Amino acid sequence: MKKLYLILICGWFLYPPMLSHASLIEEKKCASCHRLTKKENEKKGPDLFYAGNKFKSPWLEKYLQNPVTLRKAGTIHNPGFLKGERENNHPSLSKEDAGKITQELMQMTLPDLPVEELPDPLNKGQKAKTKYEFERTFSCISCHQSLNLAGKPRGGISGPSLVDAGNRLQANWVAVWLKNPKTFSEKSRMPVYKMDDETRLRFTRFIMTLKNEGIR
Amino acid sequence: MRAFDKLMSKISLLSVFKYAILITAIGVSGCGEKQAEKPPPPPLKTESPPPLSLKEEVSPVIVTAKTRETYQWYCAQCHGIKGKGDGINAKFLTVPPRNHTKAEYLETRTDEQLFQAIKFGGLSVGRAPCMPAWGNTLSDSTIHELVRYIRELCQCEAL
Numbered sequence: 001m002k003k004l005y006l007i008l009i010c011g012w013f014l015y016p017p018m019l020s021h022a023s024l025i026e027e028k029k030c031a032s033c034h035r036l037t038k039k040e041n042e043k044k045g046p047d048l049f050y051a052g053n054k055f056k057s058p059w060l061e062k063y064l065q066n067p068v069t070l071r072k073a074g075t076i077h078n079p080g081f082l083k084g085e086r087e088n089n090h091p092s093l094s095k096e097d098a099g100k101i102t103q104e105l106m107q108m109t110l111p112d113l114p115v116e117e118l119p120d121p122l123n124k125g126q127k128a129k130t131k132y133e134f135e136r137t138f139s140c141i142s143c144h145q146s147l148n149l150a151g152k153p154r155g156g157i158s159g160p161s162l163v164d165a166g167n168r169l170q171a172n173w174v175a176v177w178l179k180n181p182k183t184f185s186e187k188s189r190m191p192v193y194k195m196d197d198e199t200r201l202r203f204t205r206f207i208m209t210l211k212n213e214g215i216r
Numbered sequence: 217m218r219a220f221d222k223l224m225s226k227i228s229l230l231s232v233f234k235y236a237i238l239i240t241a242i243g244v245s246g247c248g249e250k251q252a253e254k255p256p257p258p259p260l261k262t263e264s265p266p267p268l269s270l271k272e273e274v275s276p277v278i279v280t281a282k283t284r285e286t287y288q289w290y291c292a293q294c295h296g297i298k299g300k301g302d303g304i305n306a307k308f309l310t311v312p313p314r315n316h317t318k319a320e321y322l323e324t325r326t327d328e329q330l331f332q333a334i335k336f337g338g339l340s341v342g343r344a345p346c347m348p349a350w351g352n353t354l355s356d357s358t359i360h361e362l363v364r365y366i367r368e369l370c371q372c373e374a375l
Contacts, residue, residue: 073304082292084304139337139348142294142309156305158293189293192352 024100028093036108042077042187044087050184052109054173057102059164064098067091070168072157076189084157113183116175122205130206138193138203151216159190166211175204276360279368283361290350291362299369311344319372326374330363 025036033045051060067090074086093101122130131149135141143159153163165174178200181188195203288297294309296302299316306313316322322330329341335356338347350359367373 082288082297082304136339136345139345142305142346142348145308154308156294156308158303158305189290191290191348191350194352 023104024097025104028091028097028101030101044075044078045090046075047185048105049108050110050113050173051105052107053113053176054170054184055105056168056170057106059168060105061098061102063168064093064101065095070160072161076158076187081158110183113172114176114179116172116179116201116204118171118175118204119201122202122209126202127206127209130202133199134203134206138195139191143190146210147214151214153215162207162210163215164210164212166208169207171204171208174207175201178203277357277364279361279365283358283365286354286358287362287365290353294346299366309344309346311338311346313347316366316369319370322366322370323372323375327363327367330366331359334359334362 025031030036030048033043034048035041035043037049038047069086072086073081073084075081078085078087080087134146140146140162141155143156145153145155145157145161145163146165147163148154153161155162176183178193178195181190181192287295287299292299292303294301294303294305294313295316296306296313301313301315303313314321333341333343333347334354335349335351337349338344340349354362
């Protein structure tokens with residue numbers, strides 16, 4: 001009997017917040033394409049259980065109303081991925097729904113995510129050096145679109161486009177991803193890099209400079 | 217008769233005693249040795265290692281379903297599903313991914329060079345930097361298997 005009370009009390013504490021976070025996400029059936037917990041099997045769409053760590057909320061809100069293509073071949077678990085067959089398009093939501101879902105998504109975070117201390121924004125020389133390494137030392141551009149010095153998008157398509165990464169992603173998420181992608185995803189098609197911290201944080205800064213505003 | 221009976225019973229008692237000691241001794245030593253030195257397995261063990269090591273000498277690296285899966289997961293995004301250099305990134309790269317079915321070129325490369333290219337990236341063997349380094353992602357033995365798999369794709373060996 002004591003146990004039953006305990007379960008009821010625990011349930012009362014845990015249940016309401018979960019329900020309120022998941023409500024519109026549930027209603028819109030986001031879980032049919034996205035993982036909302038790490039325990040589920042991989043799904044076609046990008047994982048959302050750490051959305052609050054990964055995305056910048058203004059970008060998310062805009063994306064949900066007007067979904068732009070970030071992965072021209074679809075996501076890595078899309079069956080047509082290796083043939084470049086992107087399947088379904090993301091539904092677009094009303095301004096109101098997009099705002100609500102963004103709020104819900106921003107609540108979805110991982111516990112104990114490390115907080116990285118970023119260096120100052122890069123000066124011109126550091127930026128040029130990092131760009132060189134982005135293309136030559138680490139071959140990032142082979143799979144990720146980014147902007148060349150003339151402000152033109154270029155690069156491979158198997159990884160998500162980084163052309164607007166500075167508006168889309170949180171710097172801390174980028175830094176942790178570069179250190180240990182397995183924090184978020186057990187299986188990625190990206191090579192694992194063992195960058196020293198200086199390089200890794202400089203790369204994070206560099207990626208954060210990539211923005212649509214830079215397209216010329 | 218009585219004397220004989222007494223003798224017999226003494227002998228049988230003694231032998232029962234002896235057997236008892238023997239059985240317990242075997243029992244105890246059997247358990248102990250099984251854990252420590254494993255007496256029964258040795259004949260098996262001495263028989264099985266030779267064929268194993270012989271096998272290793274003949275074909276040290278074997279392409280398995282896992283090797284092909286690894287190639288599809290990581291390499292095919294550039295080198296293509298069939299290794300023809302036509303993966304989804306191919307047309308966006310400044311240097312096209314190597315066609316792994318082309319014997320004319322791959323004959324000119326040693327297994328060691330292919331291994332280096334995969335482990336340390338294209339630049340490490342004087343090739344284009346668009347070919348990433350996989351040394352932190354894949355183990356050496358997986359990379360050796362991938363080299364074998366590429367040899368299977370080109371149906372060629374180093375000249």
